[in-house]
Amino acid sequence: MANEIQRQVSVKNLLSTEAYKKRFKEVLKDKANTFMASVVNVSNLPSLKDAEPNSILKSAMVAATLDLPIDPNLGFSYLVPFVNKGVKEAQFQIGYKGFIQLAMRTGQYKTINAIEIYEGEIKRVNRLTGEIEFNENKDEIDGEIVVGYIAYFKLLNGFEKTLYMSKEDMEKYAKRYSQTYKSNKDYVVKSSLWTTDFDAMAVKTVLKRLLSKYGILSIEMQKALETDQAVIKDDNSVEYVDRQVEEEIEENANKKTIDILAEEEKEKAIEIKESKSEEVKQQEFEAPPF
Structure with a gap:
């Protein structure tokens, strides 16, 4: 109990320092005091018990920079606890409503949704265009069984794109990119939002993937993609303690492609060398003995 009280006081004390107050006021202007009060409220949630105070405030600062509320009941962004090397820290996570909000702010989207x-x-x-044909016969639809997730947007210029992922593919995705979800330790798995609210994370993921690949990315959107599910460090760098960054895997895949091309060049060189070797052998065989 004493540790919890000390932690709560510490969050309040940090927010009362000139450095933090100045930063929040620079970012949020007249909304700063209200937002800082919400930070204190969120830090008192049971899920953030004993979380490192600076990680809470730095994650909250990301939400402030994006002008997104952190009240979990609103679903725009969250401060999510995660044990990193024995220390409970707060991750910043953006909800699918947050991605929609940032997309609409660009003024380029006519329609955007994920369900x-x-x-x-x-x-x-x-599979080529991503277009979906829906079943209009409601009698053939079971509204109790979720089988997939879909995201869609249409720009003002008429460009539109759809992305669908089956539930099976989404589960594979979660196990691949979430360290906690793929863990076989129950106490670790239960700390993952993929376990506690799979559908919400899945809807967010399909929308995030669609926007990151085909959407118009404002500076705010780029920052949201960079900081989502990250712990903000003292030097403002980000650490992805629960997920393997998809871009890193794609980058490695590109390197692998280059390696394959290099291997093909090697094989061609070997073939040429072997061909020349055979020519030399043939000449030696045909040459008269001395």
């Missing part, structure tokens, strides 16, 4: 897909709701998916 769950229920059994029988989709007739077919065009």
Whole structure:
């Protein structure tokens, strides 16, 4: 109890320092005091018990910079606890509503949304264009069984894009990129939002992937993509303590492609060398003995 009280006082004390007050006021202007009060409220949630105070404030600062509320009931952004090397820290996580909010601020999107897909709701998916044909017969749709997730946007210039992921593919994705979700330790798995609120994380993920690949990315959106599910360090760098960054895997894949090309060049060189060797052997065989 004493540690919890000390932690709560510490968060309040940090917010009362000139450095933090000045920073929040620079970012939020007249909304700073209200936002700082919400930071204290969120830090008192049971899920953030004993979380390192500076990590809470630095994650909250990211939300402030993006002008997104951190009240978990609103669903725009969250401060999520994660044990990193024995220390409970707060991650910044953006919700799918937050991504929609940032996208709409660009003024380039006419429509944007992400939803769950229920059994029988989709007739077919065009793998090339991403276009979806929905089943209009409601009697054939089971609204209790989620089988996938879909995100869609249409720009003012008419460009539109859809991304669908089955639940099976989403589970594979979660196990691949979330260290806690793929863990076989129950106490670790239960700390993952993929476990506690899978559908919400899945809807967010399909929308995030769609926007990151095909959407118009404002400076705010780029920052949101960079800091999502990250712990903000003292030097303002980010550390992804629970997820493997998808871009890193794609980068490694690109390097692998280069390696494959290099291997092909090596094979060609070997073939040429072997061919020349055979020519030399043939000449030696045909040459008269001395």
